[in-house]
Amino acid sequence: MKAKSNPNILVYYHKEKYVDWYKELLERARKDLTILACKEKNQIEKNIEKADILFSGHRFPMELLPRAKNLKWIQSMSAGVENFIRSKLIPSNVILTKPKGIFGSLMAEYVIGYILAILKNMKKTFENQANKLWEPLEVDGLQHKTVGIMGLGSVGAHIAYRLHLLGLEVIGLDEQERNLPYLAKEYPVEGMDNFLGKSDFVVLTVPLTESTEGIIGEKQFMSMKESAHLINISRGPLVQEKALIKSLQKGMIAGAVLDVFNEEPLPKDHPLWNFKNVIITPHISGPSLPEDLAKIFLENLKRWEEGKKLEGMVDIHKGY
Amino acid sequence: MKAKSNPNILVYYHKEKYVDWYKELLERARKDLTILACKEKNQIEKNIEKADILFSGHRFPMELLPRAKNLKWIQSMSAGVENFIRSKLIPSNVILTKPKGIFGSLMAEYVIGYILAILKNMKKTFENQANKLWEPLEVDGLQHKTVGIMGLGSVGAHIAYRLHLLGLEVIGLDEQERNLPYLAKEYPVEGMDNFLGKSDFVVLTVPLTESTEGIIGEKQFMSMKESAHLINISRGPLVQEKALIKSLQKGMIAGAVLDVFNEEPLPKDHPLWNFKNVIITPHISGPSLPEDLAKIFLENLKRWEEGKKLEGMVDIHKGY
Numbered sequence: 001m002k003a004k005s006n007p008n009i010l011v012y013y014h015k016e017k018y019v020d021w022y023k024e025l026l027e028r029a030r031k032d033l034t035i036l037a038c039k040e041k042n043q044i045e046k047n048i049e050k051a052d053i054l055f056s057g058h059r060f061p062m063e064l065l066p067r068a069k070n071l072k073w074i075q076s077m078s079a080g081v082e083n084f085i086r087s088k089l090i091p092s093n094v095i096l097t098k099p100k101g102i103f104g105s106l107m108a109e110y111v112i113g114y115i116l117a118i119l120k121n122m123k124k125t126f127e128n129q130a131n132k133l134w135e136p137l138e139v140d141g142l143q144h145k146t147v148g149i150m151g152l153g154s155v156g157a158h159i160a161y162r163l164h165l166l167g168l169e170v171i172g173l174d175e176q177e178r179n180l181p182y183l184a185k186e187y188p189v190e191g192m193d194n195f196l197g198k199s200d201f202v203v204l205t206v207p208l209t210e211s212t213e214g215i216i217g218e219k220q221f222m223s224m225k226e227s228a229h230l231i232n233i234s235r236g237p238l239v240q241e242k243a244l245i246k247s248l249q250k251g252m253i254a255g256a257v258l259d260v261f262n263e264e265p266l267p268k269d270h271p272l273w274n275f276k277n278v279i280i281t282p283h284i285s286g287p288s289l290p291e292d293l294a295k296i297f298l299e300n301l302k303r304w305e306e307g308k309k310l311e312g313m314v315d316i317h318k319g320y
Numbered sequence: 321m322k323a324k325s326n327p328n329i330l331v332y333y334h335k336e337k338y339v340d341w342y343k344e345l346l347e348r349a350r351k352d353l354t355i356l357a358c359k360e361k362n363q364i365e366k367n368i369e370k371a372d373i374l375f376s377g378h379r380f381p382m383e384l385l386p387r388a389k390n391l392k393w394i395q396s397m398s399a400g401v402e403n404f405i406r407s408k409l410i411p412s413n414v415i416l417t418k419p420k421g422i423f424g425s426l427m428a429e430y431v432i433g434y435i436l437a438i439l440k441n442m443k444k445t446f447e448n449q450a451n452k453l454w455e456p457l458e459v460d461g462l463q464h465k466t467v468g469i470m471g472l473g474s475v476g477a478h479i480a481y482r483l484h485l486l487g488l489e490v491i492g493l494d495e496q497e498r499n500l501p502y503l504a505k506e507y508p509v510e511g512m513d514n515f516l517g518k519s520d521f522v523v524l525t526v527p528l529t530e531s532t533e534g535i536i537g538e539k540q541f542m543s544m545k546e547s548a549h550l551i552n553i554s555r556g557p558l559v560q561e562k563a564l565i566k567s568l569q570k571g572m573i574a575g576a577v578l579d580v581f582n583e584e585p586l587p588k589d590h591p592l593w594n595f596k597n598v599i600i601t602p603h604i605s606g607p608s609l610p611e612d613l614a615k616i617f618l619e620n621l622k623r624w625e626e627g628k629k630l631e632g633m634v635d636i637h638k639g640y
Contacts, residue, residue, distance in 0.1 A: 105487075106461050112486075113436030120433050120604075123446050129600045132593045134585035136602045141426050165485045166432075167425075265454035273452045280449045282456045284440075 005305075007052035008070070010036040012044060013077065014059040018290060022055070025294040053304075055297050057288075062087035068094075073304060075297050076314075077288055079103050079155065080235055082208040085319045097312040099296045103286040104158025107205075107233055110285040111159050112166065114257045115147070115201055117279065118229055142168050148199030150215075151206030151234070152178045152186070153320070155286075159203060171198060196223040201231055208235035209319035216240065221247035229255045233285040236261040241272075248275050259285040325625075327372035328390070330356040332364060333397065334379040338610060342375070345614035373624075375617050377608075382407035388414075393624060395617050396634075397608055399423050399475065400555055402528040405639045419616045420632040423606040424478025427525070427553055430605040431479050432486065434577045435467070435521055437599065438549060462488050468519030470535075471526030471554070472498045472506070473640070475606075479523060491518060516543040521551055528555035529639035536560065541567035549575045553605040556581040561592075568595050579605040 011022050016039045023037040036047040041061050048067050054060070058078040065071075066089055076084060076098045084096055117123065119140040128135050147163050149156045152174040160170045164182035172180065173187040173195045180186070187195040196202060202224060206212045216230070217240040224230070230253060232239055241262055247253050255277030263270075264283055272278055300310050314320060331342050336359045343357040356367040361381050368387050374380070378398040385391075386409055396404060396418045404416055437443065439460040448455050467483050469476045472494040480490045484502035492500065493507040493515045500506070507515040516522060522544060526532045536550065537560040544550070550573060552559055561582055567573050575597030583590075584603055592598055620630050634640060 105463065109436060109462055110440065113433065113440050113442070116429060116433030117437065117442060120430065122433070122437060122442060125601055126443050126446055126599070128602075129593065132588050134602045136604050139604050142429055143425065162486070166482065268452050273449065279446070281445055282448075282454045284456050284459050 006032065006034060007072075008034050008036055008047075008050045009053045009055055009301075010038060010044070010047055010051035012038045012054070012056040012060055014057055021290050022294060025290055026298065029294070029298055053301070058083045060084075062089050065089040065091070073097070073310070075099075075300060077293050079286065080208060081314050082235065082319065085209070085314075085316060090316065095310060096314040096316060097300060097310045098314055099288075099293055100154050100312040101158075102289075102292045102296065104155045107155055107286045108159045108162040110233060110259070110281075111147075111201075111203055111231060112162065114231065114279060114281075115142070115145075115229075118255065118257070119145075123276075123279065142166060145169070145200045146171060146184075146198055147201045147203060148173065148195050149183075149203050149205060150174075150195075151204065152180060152183075153205065153207070156203075156205035159205060171195060192220065193223040196220055196228075197225065199228055200225065201229050203231045204234045204238050206234055206238060207320035208237055211319075213237050214240045216244070218243040218246070221252050224253050226251060227254050229253065229257060231257040233259045236264070245271055248278065255279075257281070259283055326352065326354060327392075328354050328356055328367075328370045329373045329375055329621075330358060330364070330367055330371035332358045332374070332376040332380055334377055341610050342614060345610055346618065349614070349618055373621070378403045380404075382409050385409040385411070393417070393630070395419075395620060397613050399606065400528060401634050402555065402639065405529075405634075405636060410636065415630060416634040416636060417620060417630045417632040418634055419608075419613055420474050421478075422609075422612045422616065424475045427475055427606045428479040428482040430553060430579070430601075431467075431521075431523055431551060432482065434551065434599060434601075435462070435465075435549075438575065438577070439465075443596075443599065462486060465489070465520045466491060466504075466518055467521045467523060468493065468515050469523050469525060470494075470515070471524065472500060472503075473525065473527070476523075476525035479525060491515060512540065513543040516540055516548075517545065519548055520545065521549050523551045524554045524558050526554055526558060527640035528557055533557050534560045536564070538563040538566070541572050544573050546571060547574050549573065549577060551577040553579045556584070565591055568598065575599075577601070579603055 011019060013019050019037050019039045023035050026033055026035055038044045038047055044064055048064050049069050051068055052070050052072055054071060054074045058080060071094050073095045079098050081098050084090060090096060121137045121139055124137055146169040149160045149172045152172045157180055160172055161182050163170050169184045171185045172183045173192060175189050177186060215238050221243060257279045259281045260283055303310055331339060333339050339357050339359045343355050346353055346355055356371060358364045358367055364384055368384050369389050371388055372390050372392055374391060374394045378400060391414050393415045399418055401418050404410060410416060441457045441459055444457055466489040469480045469492045472492045477500055480492055481502050483490050489504045491505045492503045493512060495509050497506060535558050541563060577599045579601045580603055623630050
C-alpha cells in the first residue's frame with residue numbers, strides 16, 4: 001500500500017477544548033500535516049468528504065461516515081470501538097484501529113485502588129471522618145483473595161499482571177487460550193460458572209460485541225460468591241442492569257464497583273445510586289490523555305505513510 | 321540459657337474478648353502451657369509475681385512490672401514498644417521482643433490503598449455519589465510519582481518493595497545504610513531535606529524513640545513539596561501536631577493520611593478532623609491478627625525452650 005502524501009486528517013472529539021489540544025499536539029510534532037479540526041457536526045459535514053484519515057472519539061456522528069468518499073483509515077481514540085462497528089457504516093475499504101497498551105496501567109491502578117477501598121472499608125471510613133467518629137472498622141487484606149479477569153486482551157492482561165505482583169491469585173477467562181504465566185488458571189468461556197465461583201472480585205475487561213452484550217446476567221450472579229464484588233470498567237451493556245440490581249437487593253453478591261453504565265451520565269433517579277455497597281465512578285477508569293493518544297496516532301501515521309501494517313487493527317467482523 | 325520447663329505465661333490485651341481468643345489459640349496449639357489470662361489490672365496484680373513470660377499489648381499497666389519477680393521475657397504484641405521502653409521499669413535481666421515481619425504486608429496495602437485514594441480523588445468521588453452527582457474529576461496516576469519511606473526496618477522495607485513493584489520510584493531514609501536494591505536512592509539522616517524535597521508522598525515507618533519524637537516539624541514541612549502528602553502509620557508523636565496543622569492551613573503541603581495521633585481516639589474537638597485534604601483512620605493500618613501474633617509467640621517460645629536466640633529482640637537502649 002502506497003499512502004497518499006499529505007493526507008487530510010479529520011480530528012473530532014465530543015469535548016471542544018480537547019479538539020484544540022489534539023490539533024496543537026499534532027501540529028507541534030509535525031508541521032507538514034493538514035488537520036481538519038472539527039468541534040461540531042456541521043464542521044464535520046463540511047470536511048468529511050476531504051478526509052483521508054479520521055482520528056476520533058467514539059461519539060463521532062456515525063451517520064456521516066457514508067459521505068467520507070476519500071476515507072482510508074479511522075484511528076479510534078477509545079479502546080471501545082463498538083459504536084463504529086455497530087453503525088455498520090464503515091466503508092468496506094476503510095481500516096479501523098484502536099489504541100493499545102496505554103489504558104492498562106491506569107485501569108490497573110483503578111482496579112487495585114477500588115479493591116483496596118473495599119477491603120479497607122474506605123467509604124465508611126470517610127463517612128466516619130465526616131462525623132468525627134473514631135470507630136476501628138473491620139478491615140481485610142489482599143492475601144488469599146482471588147481476582148477473576150474476564151477478557152485477557154492488553155488491558156485485562158496488564159491488570160492481571162499487576163495484581164499478581166501484589167500477591168493476589170489471579171485467574172482469567174477468554175475465548176482464546178493466552179497462556180499468561182502470571183495467571184493461576186485460565187478458563188474457556190464454557191468454564192464461566194467455575195471461574196465466577198472462584199473469584200472474590202470479578203473484573204470485566206471484555207470488549208462490547210454482539211456476543212458479549214449482557215454476558216453478566218442472573219445466571220452469572222448466581223454463580224458468583226455471596227462475598228464477591230463485580231468491577232465493570234469496560235462497557236455498561238455487558239451487564240444486565242436489572243439482574244445486577246436484583247442480585248444486590250437479594251444479597252447474591254456483596255457489592256459492585258461500576259465505572260460504566262447503559263446510560264451515561266447515570267440518570268439522577270437511577271436505583272444504582274442508592275446502594276451502600278456499590279461504588280459509582282463517572283467513567284474515569286481509563287482516562288484518555290490526549291498526549292498519549294496523539295503519540296499513538298503519530299506512530300501509526302508514520303507506519304501508514306511507510307506502507308507498514310498499523311498497530312491496533314480491529315477485526316470488524318469480530319468487533320474488537 | 322536453659323529455660324524453665326512449663327513456664328507461667330501471663331497474657332494481657334486491653335480488649336477482653338481478645339484475651340479469650342489468645343488463650344484459646346495458645347491452648348489449641350499446645351496443651352502443656354500454663355496460661356494466666358488477664359483482662360483487668362486486678363487480675364494482673366494477682367498473677368504478675370508468678371509470671372515467667374509476659375505476652376502483652378503495649379497498654380500493659382507498666383507500673384506493675386517491678387512486681388514481676390520471676391519475669392524473664394516479654395513478647396510485645398505490638399511493633400511499637402515505646403511504652404515498655406519509656407516506663408524504664410523493665411527489670412534489667414528481662415528480654416523484650418517484638419513481632420517482626422507480619423505488619424509489612426498489611427501496612428503496604430494501607431499505603432498503596434490510600435495513595436490511590438488520593439490520586440483517584442476517592443473521597444470526593446464518594447461524596448459525589450452520595451449526592452448522585454456525575455462529575456468526572458481529575459484523576460492522577462502512579463507514574464512519575466516518588467514515595468519517600470522514612471525508616472527502613474522490616475515494615476518500611478516491605479512497603480518500599482511493594483511500591484517498587486507497582487512501578488513507583490521509591491527512595492528511603494534511615495540512620496543506617498541498608499543497600500536495598502529496590503530503592504532508587506537511600507539518604508542518611510543528614511540528607512533529610514533533600515529526601516523530603518523529592519517525595520510526593522512521605523511515609524513514616526520509624527519507631528518512636530527519644531531521638532525520633534517530633535522528627536517532622538515546621539522545618540521538615542518547609543522542605544516538602546507543596547504537592548506532597550504525609551502518611552503517618554507509625555506513631556502520632558513523630559509529628560509535631562501544631563506544625564502539621566499550620567502547614568495544612570498555609571498550604572505548605574497538599575494533605576495527609578493519618579492513622580496515628582498524639583491522643584487516641586482523636587478527640588471530637590480536634591482540628592485535624594476538619595481538613596478536607598486529610599484522611600483520618602482509627603489506627604487500623606497494621607491490624608494485629610491474634611492468629612498471626614500467637615504464631616509468632618509460639619515460635620519464639622519454642623526457641624526460648626530450646627535455649628536459642630529469640631526473634632525480634634529489642635535493644636532497650638536504642639529503643640527499637
